[in-house]
Amino acid sequence: MSFQTPYPTSSLTPSPRPGGRLSPANYNSRTGLAGLGLSSNPASLSNKLGGFFEQDRPLPMYKDKPHFAPRRTAPRKKWRPLLALLGLCTLAYLFYNQSSIPTWQRSGSYDKGAELWNWMQTLEDSSASEKYADWGARREKVREVFQVSWEGYEREAWGFDEYHPVSGRNKNMVEGGMGWIIVDSLDTMIMMNLTSQVRHARQWIATSLQYDQNHDVSTFETTIRMLGGLLSAHYLSTNYPTLAPIKDDDPGAAGEDLYIEKATDLADRLLGAFETHSGIPYSSVNLNTSRGIRSHSDGGAASTAEATSVQLEFKYMAKLTGEAEYWQAAERVMEVVDEQEPQDGLVPIYIHPDNGKFTSKNVRLGSRGDSYYEYLIKQYLQTSQEEPIYKIMWDESMQGIRKHLLAFSKESKLMVLGERPGGLTRPILPKMDHLACFMPGTIALGATSGLPLSMARKSPSWNQQREEEILISRELMKTCWATYLNTKTGLAPEITHFVLGDEPIMMSDKYPTPSKTGSTFEMSSISQPLTTTSDGSDPWRKDIIVKNNDRHNLQRPETVESLFYMYRVTGDEIYREWGWEMFKAFIKHTAVLEEKQSRLSVPGGAGSSWRVKGFTSLSNVNSIPPETRDNMESFWMAETLKYFYLLFSDRDFISLEEHVFNTEAHPFPRFKPSGDLKTGWERKPRKDEK
Incomplete structure (x- = not known):
């Protein structure tokens, strides 16, 4: 498919304001991580909280801010007035001939936006011309895309929570702003070793970021994006000092604890949301008063996923500060949910803060249900597998998913992760949110605990159940990839429906329990490959339906997130190749363009x-x-581009064995809980156990 020349619409509106200069990449494609300082052992995690950041202390000048040379005192030359007169004449000429002024220019610096546009013209033939995959070069291309995205935000929306790149408009969520984009993107910049961008963001955080707005915000979103972003930035800047090194956060510097102090202030305010009769947090919280606010819809019920997807952040806060209150508030939620004895480990998508009871029967792994399951296995891994209760709950959920939610499409037998809107006894709805595509990678992570598959299979705990979980993750990954292949842009819609037979083939019909035969790939007799033909007549496409209201794409990360996990776990290069095709589709079809003119040219000429x-x-x-x-x-910069970058990185860069990523892609370290930081509850006996 050839690249379409852009039409001169509002998306091509020029911007007269050049942004800050961006540093060139420091990446060696041959050695992978050379130049990023990861060859040496990272420093140990500091739990130090002593000393306060001096708010009035001026930070060092932004690295890329131009420095002006001092005025010289040499004798004045007689010909200088002539030069000055010539300069005035030139300015007058430019003023009366404005077409000679470039629409956009970079003050002499390297224009990554123009270079990216030139690269886009080669996308059609790039795959055929690449004799082998240069993953270092591909990773560098992701880095360049991030820089262009960030640069546009810096120029047109700096400090604002929302950025509309087509129109150039911006907006804050609340008065004064939340640092939504800056804080959420911070650890991506650290990973990418973008020192000047990190310095600019850090300066804004130190001088402008406050969390005392008299306004309600989402408890969940603020926790995973803002609290998670600050905690991850603290961890990376402390443990990987050669990534985007800044003296202000070095040990002993006045700003060493900037991120953790901002995080502590925010976490203390968020705790008010947990002050409910049941311990289930309210959906919103007023940051100024730290008062929780019940949902204005759904009868005041909270989203189950949102209530149960703040645990990684608050547990890590407790580890860093030694304050058990954070841990206890987050863990109480898990106890209340489990006390409802969800059938086969599957939870309805609403729960009420007043009494801790589920208020619906709808079960799904898309919106409002997804990250409950994600945080089960990740809590187990975060605490170095010393909270086995969450592994038990995860395994129960996997059996429930296998029994109630997995089906096969009619023509090509794509594995579908469906929904049960009327409850587990009602018919399955063959619908998958893009959000549900986090699941293939999470299943692979749960099966291997993040180890390479070859190593995990040597573990004494490896069994046929784990083997089949890997097979399920592969099949679901293929289905998510199919939702991309099926569209004209190569980008998935927000929601996809699938065609099942009149008598749906459920996985529980074919394989109700893990196989006892010892054969790993029995499901291969059902599954069919994703063939692609030039005329689009592939049989599997008949199984996919995209409704008009579901055709949008929000640049979501879930599919590339799963590709990242699948590659790290299996080592199969196909997941990298799928990711590269996805990345090119994003660049080809979501880029916002503006006209750049050479001198003496006519706009559009x-x-x-x-x-x-x-x-x-x-x-x-x-x-x-x-x-x-x-x-x-x-999340375009916080998650999607980050996961592309990690997918194309060497396997040991921010390794799965040592880290867990929260649901907003912010990495935290694994640690061993101690003292009061431990599982504070036990499961009640189930009805069939009494």
Whole structure:
């Protein structure tokens, strides 16, 4: 498919304000991580909280801010007035001939947006021309895309929570802003070794970021994005000092504890949401008063996923500060949920803070249900597998998913992770949110605990159940990939429906329990490969339905997140190759362009060219050229590009064996709980055990 030349619409609006200069990459494609300082052992995690950051202390000058040379005192030359007169004449000429002024220029610095545009022209033939995959070069391309995305935000929306790259508009969620985009993207910049960008963000955090707004915010979103972002930045800057090194956060520097102090202030305010009769947090909290606010919809019920997806953040806060209150508040939620004895480990998507009871029968692993399951296995791994209660709950959920939610499509037998909107006794709905595509990677992570599959299979605990979980993860990964392959842009819609037979084939019908035969790949007799033909007549496409209201793409990360886990666990290069095709589709179809003109050219004329100024969500993935939504979600830089970067990185970079990623892709270290930081509850006997 050839690249479509952009039409001169509002998405091409030029920006007259050049952004800050971006540092060139420091990456050696041959050695992978050379130049990023990861060859030496990282420093030990500091739990130090002593000393306060001096708010009035001026931070060092932003690295890329221009420095002016001092005025010279040499004797004045007689010809200098002539030069000055010539300069004035030149300015007058430019003023009256404005077409000679470039629409956009970089003050002499390297224009990554223009270079990215030039690269986009080669995308059609790039795969055929690549004799082998240079993953270092591909990773560097992700880094460049991040820099262009960040640069556009810096120029047009700096400090604001929302950025609309097509129109160049911006907006704050609450008065004064939440640091939504800056804090959420911070650890991505650290991983990418973007020192000047980190310095700029850190300066804003030190001087402008406050969490005392008299306004309600989402308890869940603020926890995973803001609290998670600050905690991850603290961890990476402490343990990987050669990544984006800044003297201000070095041990002993006045700003050493900036991130953790901001995180502590925020966490203390968020704790008010947990002050309910049941311990289930309210959906929102007023940051100024630390008062929880019940949901204005759903009868005041909270989303089950949101209530049970703050545990990683608060447990790590407790580890860093030694304050058990954070741990206890988050863990109480898990106890209350488990006391409801969810059938086969599957939880309805609403729970009420007043009494801790489920208020619906709807079971799904898409919106409002997804990250409950994710945080079961990740809590177990975060605490170095010393909280086995969460592994037990995870295994129960996996058996429930296998029994109630996994089905096969009619024609090509794609594995579908369906929903039960009326409860587990009602018919399955063959619908998958893009959000549900986190599951293939999470299943692989749960089966191996993050170890390479070859090593995990040597473990004494490895069994047929784990082997089949890997097979399930592979099949679901293929289904998620199919939702990308099926569209004209190569980008998945927000929601996909699948066609099942009149008598749906459920996995529980074919394989109700792990196979006893010892044969690992029995499911291969059902599964069929994803063939692609030029005329689009592939049988599997008949199994996929995209409804008009579901055609949008928000640049979500879940599928590339799973590709990252699948590659790290299995080592199969196919997941990297799928990721590369996805990445190119994002660049090809979500780029926001503006005109860059050479001197003495007419706008849109022969002397003009294009540059990329940012990236945006889409309204229709089956439209060429695609319809834009004019919005860049913070997770584009916090998650999607981060997971692409990690997918194309060496396996030991931010390894799965040593880290867990929260549901917003912020990495935390694994640790061993001690003292009061331990599982504070025990499961009650089940009805069939009494």
